[in-house]
Amino acid sequence: MNKRTLLLTPGPATLSNTVKQAMTIDHGTWDSEYKDVTQKIRTALLKIGHAAEDKYTSVLLQGSGTYGVEATLSTAISRGTDTVLIAANGAYGRRMSEIADYAGISHLDICFKDTEPIDEKIVLEMIKKHSEITHFALVHNETTTGIVNPLSNLLPKLHSLGIITIVDAMSSFGGIPLDLNELKPDYLISSSNKCVQGAPGFAFIIANKKVLANTAGNSASLSLDLYQQYLCFENNAGKWRFTSPTHVVFAFYEALLELQDEGGVKARYLRYSQLEQQLRNGLKTLGFEPLIAAKYQSPVITSFKYPSSSFNFDNFYLYLKNHGFIIYPGKITEVASFRIGNIGAVYSKDIARLLRTIKDYLLRNQPKTSNQ
Numbered sequence: 001m002n003k004r005t006l007l008l009t010p011g012p013a014t015l016s017n018t019v020k021q022a023m024t025i026d027h028g029t030w031d032s033e034y035k036d037v038t039q040k041i042r043t044a045l046l047k048i049g050h051a052a053e054d055k056y057t058s059v060l061l062q063g064s065g066t067y068g069v070e071a072t073l074s075t076a077i078s079r080g081t082d083t084v085l086i087a088a089n090g091a092y093g094r095r096m097s098e099i100a101d102y103a104g105i106s107h108l109d110i111c112f113k114d115t116e117p118i119d120e121k122i123v124l125e126m127i128k129k130h131s132e133i134t135h136f137a138l139v140h141n142e143t144t145t146g147i148v149n150p151l152s153n154l155l156p157k158l159h160s161l162g163i164i165t166i167v168d169a170m171s172s173f174g175g176i177p178l179d180l181n182e183l184k185p186d187y188l189i190s191s192s193n194k195c196v197q198g199a200p201g202f203a204f205i206i207a208n209k210k211v212l213a214n215t216a217g218n219s220a221s222l223s224l225d226l227y228q229q230y231l232c233f234e235n236n237a238g239k240w241r242f243t244s245p246t247h248v249v250f251a252f253y254e255a256l257l258e259l260q261d262e263g264g265v266k267a268r269y270l271r272y273s274q275l276e277q278q279l280r281n282g283l284k285t286l287g288f289e290p291l292i293a294a295k296y297q298s299p300v301i302t303s304f305k306y307p308s309s310s311f312n313f314d315n316f317y318l319y320l321k322n323h324g325f326i327i328y329p330g331k332i333t334e335v336a337s338f339r340i341g342n343i344g345a346v347y348s349k350d351i352a353r354l355l356r357t358i359k360d361y362l363l364r365n366q367p368k369t370s371n372q
Contacts, residue, residue, distance in 0.1 A: 006350055008327050010143040010171045010301040011065075011194040013344025015251070019198060022254040023247040034246060035238035037253050041204075042233065044256050048196075048265060049173065049188065049206055051180035057212065059230045061203045062244055065170045065191035067224065068203025069096060072166055072187050074103045075219045075226035076211070077135050083108060084135035084166070085126060087118045090144030091331055092168060096137050103220065108133065114145050114332045117296050120154040127163065135164045141172035141298045144331045145291055146339065148176070148298040151183055159184040164211060170194055171300050175272055175343060177265050186211045192248060195268065195300070195343050198255040201248030272299035275342040275351050282355040283340075286362060291330075291337050301341040303330060313338055316361060323357045 007014045027034045038060065045051075045058040061068050073096065077084050084105060088094045089112035100107040110126050112118055118138055127133050136158050141148050151167065158165050166187045169178065173188065175195025180188060186208040193200040205226060212230060219225035223242060232241040262268055276299040280290055283304055291303035306313070313329060316338075320327055330337035342351075 005321075005324050005326060006346060006354075007341075007344060008325055008346065008354070009341045010328070010339075010343065011191070011341075012200050013193060013195075013197050013341075014346055015197065015199060016255075016258060016345045018258065019251045019254050022251040023199060025247075025250065027246040027250060029240060029244055029246060034249070035236075037249060038233070038238035038240070038244075041249070041253055041256065042238070045204055045206060048256075048259070049178055049180045050182075051206055055209060056180060056206055057209050057230060057234075059205045059207060059212075059226055059233065060240070060244075060249075061205065061224075061226070061229055062201070062240070062242065063203060064200065065168075065189065065194070065203050066095065066099075068189045068191060068205055069168055069170075070099045070103070071203075071219070071221070071224040071226045071229070072189055072205055072207075073099050073105060073137065074221060074224060075215050076164065076166060076187055077105050078215075078218050079104050079106070079220070082106065082134040083130070083132045084137055085110065085123070085130070085133045087123055087136070087138040087149075088112070089116060089118055089147065089149065090114050090139060090142035092139045092142060092144060092170070096139075096168070106132075114142075114334070115147070115292060117147055118149045118154075120150055120157075123154060124157065127158070127161065133163065135166060137166040137168070139168040139170070141169070141176065141300055143171050143301050143339075145303045146298050146301040147292050147296050148172070151178075151185075155183045155185055171343070172298070174259060174265060175268055175300055176298070177269055180206065192252045192255075195272075196252065196255050196259055197344055198252035199248045201245035202252075269299065271347075272342050275299070275346060275348065276302055278348060278351045279340060279342065279354075282351070283358070286355070286359055291335060300343055301328075301339050303337045303339045306336040306338075311336075312365075315365070319361045320354075320357060325354055325357065 173190035192198040288304040328339040
């Protein structure tokens with residue numbers, strides 16, 4: 001395997017050398033420098049999301065992105081009085097329903113095809129029919145396939161109806177421009193190892209302060225109580241409640257600086273988009289059809305159908321791995337597919353090398369004819 005292996009996945013992402021270097025120094029959780037970095041991260045996240053500091057706060061939480069989703073759902077939604085409508089068109093939307101079941105949260109589900117975006121008209125009709133709905137949740141960039149779900153019209157409409165909105169922006173925040181002041185979500189969730197290009201270790205939630213303030217006592221979990229986590233940060237100058245991933249926090253801070261140096265989210269979105277186009281067009285010329293229509297496609301990860309019924313993904317995967325690339329298998333059962341991501345420290349020359357490697361694989365593994 002090559003010394004530098006590229007993670008062409010929707011996270012964890014390939015890290016820059018300087019982000020990796022930031023994890024080589026040990027830090028104490030009570031150290032004032034560490035708490036100061038935590039507070040700087042919290043403030044930076046609001047700026048990235050264009051979230052006004054007088055309306056929003058950010059809360060960091062140990063664990064993966066799913067920890068952040070579970071903490072948000074179980075804290076934001078009161079059991080016995082509230083009902084959340086969950087719109088799903090992929091595995092991560094459906095995971096929200098599973099979390100709600102575990103937490104004893106009342107929920108209604110509205111499911112769409114994995115290859116089609118969530119239809120806001122159907123969502124609004126559902127809310128009109130069910131007056132018990134108090135909350136709404138969806139995944140913005142559903143990495144099951146790479147489809148982007150609409151937010152710009154839907155979220156403000158739900159806000160005007162008094163519906164509390166929860167957005168899983170796990171693989172879009174930091175890579176796709178978002179303006180929370182305009183969108184008005186009440187909760188937006190992401191994690192350290194996605195488009196900001198940090199290492200895995202914590203989730204973060206940008207929350208409406210007034211809405212969060214009304215959630216005391218909702219959570220049935222000690223460690224996943226988002227409200228108590230928020231209070232600890234606020235009352236202790238950036239101190240985490242329980243043991244925090246210190247190395248990952250400093251790496252994330254470095255990643256935030258590198259995001260700024262790149263030109264911010266707009267510049268990163270442009271890079272990701274250009275890489276996605278290069279990947280999509282290159283693989284199409286090699287006989288791979290994209291699963292998602294271009295108008296719904298995110299710049300974060302792209303799904304491709306198998307080129308033939310004889311295509312052996314396991315062999316394909318191992319060949320790419322042995323040549324320095326890690327990709328993902330498909331995540332839907334209806335169509336045989338695989339996924340390739342563009343986030344992280346990945347650039348045009350890397351995608352060009354990947355395409356050459358795939359072309360070489362196809363030449364080595366094309367079916368032999370009777371004349372061969």
